[in-house]
Amino acid sequence: MLEGKQILFGVSGGIAAYKAVEVVNRLRKLGAQVHVIMTPAATKLVAPLTFQTLSGNPVRTEILDEPKQWNVEHISLAERADLMIVAPATANVIGKMANGIADDYLTTEFLAVTCPVLVCPAMNFNMYAHPAVRKNLETLRSWGHRVLEPESGPLASLAVGKGRLPEPETIVRAIVDILGSGAPASRSPASGSAESGTPESGGPGVASLDGKTVIVTAGATREPIDPVRFITNRSSGKMGFAMAQAARDLGARVVVVAGLTSAKPPDGVEIIEVETAEQMRQALLSRYEMTDLVIKAAAVADFRPAKPSTQKIKKTGQPAAIELELNPDILKELGELKKGQVLVGFAAETVDTVNNAKKKLDDKNLDLIVANDVTDPGSGFGTDTNRVWLCWRDGRVEELPLMSKVELAREILGRVAPLVRE
Ligand code: PMT
Numbered sequence: 001m002l003e004g005k006q007i008l009f010g011v012s013g014g015i016a017a018y019k020a021v022e023v024v025n026r027l028r029k030l031g032a033q034v035h036v037i038m039t040p041a042a043t044k045l046v047a048p049l050t051f052q053t054l055s056g057n058p059v060r061t062e063i064l065d066e067p068k069q070w071n072v073e074h075i076s077l078a079e080r081a082d083l084m085i086v087a088p089a090t091a092n093v094i095g096k097m098a099n100g101i102a103d104d105y106l107t108t109e110f111l112a113v114t115c116p117v118l119v120c121p122a123m124n125f126n127m128y129a130h131p132a133v134r135k136n137l138e139t140l141r142s143w144g145h146r147v148l149e150p151e152s153g154p155l156a157s158l159a160v161g162k163g164r165l166p167e168p169e170t171i172v173r174a175i176v177d178i179l180g181s182g183a184p185a186s187r188s189p190a191s192g193s194a195e196s197g198t199p200e201s202g203g204p205g206v207a208s209l210d211g212k213t214v215i216v217t218a219g220a221t222r223e224p225i226d227p228v229r230f231i232t233n234r235s236s237g238k239m240g241f242a243m244a245q246a247a248r249d250l251g252a253r254v255v256v257v258a259g260l261t262s263a264k265p266p267d268g269v270e271i272i273e274v275e276t277a278e279q280m281r282q283a284l285l286s287r288y289e290m291t292d293l294v295i296k297a298a299a300v301a302d303f304r305p306a307k308p309s310t311q312k313i314k315k316t317g318q319p320a321a322i323e324l325e326l327n328p329d330i331l332k333e334l335g336e337l338k339k340g341q342v343l344v345g346f347a348a349e350t351v352d353t354v355n356n357a358k359k360k361l362d363d364k365n366l367d368l369i370v371a372n373d374v375t376d377p378g379s380g381f382g383t384d385t386n387r388v389w390l391c392w393r394d395g396r397v398e399e400l401p402l403m404s405k406v407e408l409a410r411e412i413l414g415r416v417a418p419l420v421r422e
């Protein structure tokens with residue numbers, strides 16, 4: 001399955017290094033050529049000879065060791081690699097990787113590779129939740145590298161929390177997904193293509209959307225009162241753009257139907273600009289048949305002025321009231337026309353968030369609705385973060401912690417991508 005693939009396997013000094021032994025063993029059985037690089041701390045936890053015996057290749061530990069070949073060895077390894085994995089990746093090694101520090105073989109190699117990189121963090125749960133670690137992982141992701149989220153469970157200290165290295169089969173599956181799926185591979189920034197469509201996932205399994213078409217709506221609709229005035233809302237487009245970026249990173253062809261936005265759209269996606277809900281509706285309906293997944297993160301105005309004036313309304317002749325009428329409910333219409341598409345809605349709520357969102361899930365025939373309480377600090381409109389509940393068709397409700405919209409988008413797509421593949 002991995003015949004002929006060259007894998008650079010970085011092992012840093014976490015107690016979970018023992019699991020890396022089994023991963024190397026399995027990779028070799030699948031036909032890969034595995035070259036292990038250990039940090040000095042890792043060699044104190046597992047003997048290099050163990051990795052050498054199982055991989056059938058010399059283990060690199062010291063950058064200034066006698067070269068085993070005539071060329072600059074670490075560069076030649078980097079050039080040949082199809083994938084670099086770091087498992088376990090400690091907080092220390094993640095920090096070095098995210099900040100360009102190359103003071104050992106592993107981190108030097110990381111700077112030299114242009115192949116996809118899979119980072120498997122493993123550490124104490126408080127360390128994993130620390131803003132410094134979150135930021136460093138975010139940096140690695142923003143360069144197109146994949147991060148396989150650690151699992152929750154008892155840690156080395158016996159405390160329970162998120163920080164465990166996933167089991168060997170999960171790691172091997174993620175590697176096979178990257179190398180075997182034919183999905184566009186994440187390249188190191190050194191290759192100059194980190195922005196150009198790279199698989200990426202915050203969730204385990206790194207499912208791909210290769211070959212799928214995803215439409216994301218973002219921002220606010222703008223409903224004219226007259227040529228200079230309009231009704232709108234506070235949506236910045238950040239949530240929608242984050243969803244688009246995450247879908248792009250999983251290999252999808254992404255079309256963003258964007259209303260009024262203030263955030264910067266991601267590269268590598270098609271943007272269709274619209275103003276009103278009716279224009280958004282037309283843009284979606286005309287592409288719906290060819291679409292596999294629709295994500296409606298846009299804040300659509302429920303009402304619009306019934307009779308927008310063609311001329312600026314004068315101060316002197318101002319109406320006593322502006323008559324409003326209902327806008328079409330775009331998502332409900334898509335739910336009625338659904339033929340195999342996966343539909344994801346967002347619900348902006350201010351009270352009874354989950355119950356109100358569930359009603360929308362049923363009413364609009366959705367597969368998932370992402371409920372956010374837009375009065376919650378750090379959540380909803382204009383923020384860089386969001387805290388949501390995922391309400392699924394089968395009645396499950398998952399509460400997610402506050403996280404960046406970019407991370408949240410990956411979490412959501414990590415769960416939705418397998419439904420699209422089905
Ligand atoms: O853009 P940001 O500043 O990052 O803010 C993000 C957000 C708060 C806008 C986003 O997280 C969010 O909640 N988006 C949905 C906003 C909304 O319109 O919620 P709603 O509960 O009114 O609508 C439910 C769903 O139906 C939404 O997917 C909406 O796109 C869709 N809808 C609503 C009305 C309508 N006429 N047509 C629709 O398709």
